[in-house]
Amino acid sequence: MQTFRSRLSIAVAGASALALAAVTGCAPDPAPAPAPLPIYGKFDPTQTRTLEGVVTKLDWRNPHAHIFMNVVSDGEIENWAVELESPSELHLSGWNGESLVPGDHIVIEGPLARNGSRQIFGHSVRRDGSSEQLFVLNPDLPLRSSESRPAPRWPDGHVALGATPDDTREGYWGYPSETALVEDGVDVSMNVYGQLADIDDASRVAPMQPWALALYEHRQERFLQDDPMFLNCKPPGGPRQYQSRLGLQLVEDLERQRVFVLLGSGNHNYRIIYLDGREPVGQVGGDDDNPLYYGRSVGGWEGDSLVARTVGFNEDFWFTNGGLPHTSQLALTEKFTRVDFDTLRYEVTIDDPGAYTRPWSASWELSWVDGTELPAHICQENRP
Amino acid sequence: MRARLFSAAVILCALALPGHTQEGHPLKGSWIGEWQGNEVHDEFVVVVLDWNGREITGTINPGTDNIAITSAELNAEDWTVRLVADTEDASGRAVDYVITGTIEDLELPNRYIKGTWQNGSGRGDFEIRRQ
Numbered sequence: 001m002q003t004f005r006s007r008l009s010i011a012v013a014g015a016s017a018l019a020l021a022a023v024t025g026c027a028p029d030p031a032p033a034p035a036p037l038p039i040y041g042k043f044d045p046t047q048t049r050t051l052e053g054v055v056t057k058l059d060w061r062n063p064h065a066h067i068f069m070n071v072v073s074d075g076e077i078e079n080w081a082v083e084l085e086s087p088s089e090l091h092l093s094g095w096n097g098e099s100l101v102p103g104d105h106i107v108i109e110g111p112l113a114r115n116g117s118r119q120i121f122g123h124s125v126r127r128d129g130s131s132e133q134l135f136v137l138n139p140d141l142p143l144r145s146s147e148s149r150p151a152p153r154w155p156d157g158h159v160a161l162g163a164t165p166d167d168t169r170e171g172y173w174g175y176p177s178e179t180a181l182v183e184d185g186v187d188v189s190m191n192v193y194g195q196l197a198d199i200d201d202a203s204r205v206a207p208m209q210p211w212a213l214a215l216y217e218h219r220q221e222r223f224l225q226d227d228p229m230f231l232n233c234k235p236p237g238g239p240r241q242y243q244s245r246l247g248l249q250l251v252e253d254l255e256r257q258r259v260f261v262l263l264g265s266g267n268h269n270y271r272i273i274y275l276d277g278r279e280p281v282g283q284v285g286g287d288d289d290n291p292l293y294y295g296r297s298v299g300g301w302e303g304d305s306l307v308a309r310t311v312g313f314n315e316d317f318w319f320t321n322g323g324l325p326h327t328s329q330l331a332l333t334e335k336f337t338r339v340d341f342d343t344l345r346y347e348v349t350i351d352d353p354g355a356y357t358r359p360w361s362a363s364w365e366l367s368w369v370d371g372t373e374l375p376a377h378i379c380q381e382n383r384p
Numbered sequence: 385m386r387a388r389l390f391s392a393a394v395i396l397c398a399l400a401l402p403g404h405t406q407e408g409h410p411l412k413g414s415w416i417g418e419w420q421g422n423e424v425h426d427e428f429v430v431v432v433l434d435w436n437g438r439e440i441t442g443t444i445n446p447g448t449d450n451i452a453i454t455s456a457e458l459n460a461e462d463w464t465v466r467l468v469a470d471t472e473d474a475s476g477r478a479v480d481y482v483i484t485g486t487i488e489d490l491e492l493p494n495r496y497i498k499g500t501w502q503n504g505s506g507r508g509d510f511e512i513r514r515q
Contacts (some may be wrong), residue, residue, distance in 0.1 A: 209437075210460045211409060211410070211458060211460040213460070214460035214461065214463075215410065215460070215490075218490060219491070226491040226492075228405050228407060234405065315405075315406055315407050315408030315409075315412070316405040316406070317405070317407060325407065325408060325409075326407075326408060327408040327409060327412075327435065327437070328408065329436075329437055353437040354409065354435060354437040355409075355437075
């Protein structure tokens with residue numbers, strides 16, 4: 001799978017004395033942003049504008065920050081809302097809630113809202129009168145050591161999936177090499193949100209039943225704007241929890257024989273993989289039939305890989321970026337292999353006879369982000 | 385008249401509630417609405433549908449009439465639906481329903497099916513909304 005990865009430049013440069021602002025027309029199509037939100041469901045990348053105006057407020061809240069600005073157009077003042085990345089993403093790039101203050105003169109470039117409202121996504125934000133970029137939101141993997149380091153191990157010899165007690169630094173797994181499910185061996189082009197470059201490729205993505213393919217195409221044709229993870233803060237269950245560059249932590253509780261999967265995106269949830277030999281059924285009498293967003297996971301070690309089996313999913317969420325459907329018959333087999341200190345290979349087999357014609361597999365890698373805790377992006381208040 | 389008022393009240397309440405998200409098979413779930421002009425089984429109708437990976441199954445008015453759906457088809461090319469159910473009226477006379485419609489607002493949790501119902505002696509508009 002090819003992904004459109006490019007750098008989102010959000011820049012704030014030197015001040016300008018210009019007091020009035022104006023709508024200045026169309027700008028070149030900016031590169032897709034690596035936002036955790038499929039922004040093109042809300043914003044149209046084919047309709048971009050450049051706006052000059054005066055900041056009236058910076059709304060620094062999860063899951064997406066907003067700049068409100070006054071723009072003068074044909075002698076009338078218009079109030080525009082500029083949507084930005086999440087505060088956690090912006091913070092990693094040097095922004096904070098005081099980076100802009102009311103009265104600042106700024107120039108925005110980005111795609112306009114599809115519904116015609118005065119909303120624009122801020123692919124580029126700079127101070128009026130300067131092209132200097134002070135801050136750049138960089139989705140690329142942080143520099144890693146040039147030396148390949150072996151995967152750490154616990155005293156009993158098995159590979160540590162996260163930080164070990166003798167590590168002095170924390171870390172997490174992020175920056176997945178793929179951000180949407182595509183069957184291994186299939187080469188289709190899609191962006192980081194799982195939006196296909198060519199809708200005619202839909203049937204190649206996975207072996208879908210006719211209804212599932214039609215539903216997938218419908219979601220794609222609507223630019224993924226109906227994604228319940230963003231509309232309603234629904235959890236990123238299934239393989240989707242490994243598709244966010246905001247990542248996850250794998251915390252092993254050796255004594256209690258379980259692995260906690262702590263998510264850095266979505267609604268900041270967690271999942272447990274039990275390694276104590278139990279069956280994947282409800283842990284409280286009577287809830288065995290209650291389907292869950294993360295299902296029920298059990299697993300064990302096969303060599304240096306942790307293999308988890310998960311069943312018991314509900315159908316209230318999208319289990320991957322891009323909108324491939326699943327049903328409650330979904331059974332996942334996941335294989336986690338820490339190839340070296342900085343690389344986690346994730347392999348998943350999807351067995352869902354409710355939506356697919358046969359079991360199929362996908363795989364990708366995540367990178368170790370050293371020396372930091374999980375980002376604190378939290379979908380909240382159903383505020384897309 | 386009371387039945388109409390009851391039906392309207394139930395439908396209004398249903399419309400006011402946010403739908404439970406259902407992102408799997410579009411027909412799976414509970415649907416509430418009306419088959420207008422139905423003098424055999426009242427105008428208020430509840431349909432419960434399921435999908436097992438091979439076929440759609442379901443029941444009309446579970447708990448009261450318990451009308452088993454004998455055939456259910458979804459054409460995903462245009463999202464048209466055809467439901468067939470066989471039952472009896474109070475006198476024991478066979479009543480065979482054929483319901484045809486189209487899923488509207490497919491992407492919404494409270495999507496609905498709009499079409500017509502008919503049996504040997506009657507027909508009318510049919511509309512049910514997913515709960």
